[in-house]
Amino acid sequence: IDPLDASQRGPHLVSVGGLGDSYYEYLLKYWLVTKRVNAFGDIYYQVIESILNQMAIKITLHTTEGEEQMWYIAERHQSGLVHKFDHLGCFFGGLLALGAQYAPKNEMKDRHMEIGIGIGRFCREMYTMNPTHLAC
Secondary structure, eight states, X not given: OOTTTOOOOSSSOBOSSTTTHHHXXXXXXXXXXTTTOSTXXXXXHHHHHHXXXXXXXXXXXXXXXXXXXXXXXXXXXXXXEEOOOOGGGGHHHHHHHHHXXXXXXXXXXXXXXXXXXXXXXXXXXXXXTSTTOSOO
16 A cells, blocks of 8 residues: 555455555554644545455354354455455454544444454454464
């Protein structure tokens, strides 16, 4: 992704895991560090909304204790969505929660927080469901 105009470059892959995670993180962090006086906040929310609209997947885990709602972010390849989520994407839940605190609309704040919490749940399960406690 081109940091100047947020256009896609390269191998036509959008991911919140390796090769993409730092870009989203630093859009928000730079905006916050500079006291929210530049366009990076607008770019952050535009990019995040696009990711959530096109790549966020909600799943329900059925357990003996009931149902638990979780989310993960699929990868977008040139050929379409690939349902792959690696442990580097686990930061995205916290990023959404941080960004929710400054979201320009209440609906966006609630949505980002819900999905951020859901990603945290998904990441917890990704480790605890496996007997070795290594990510599946």
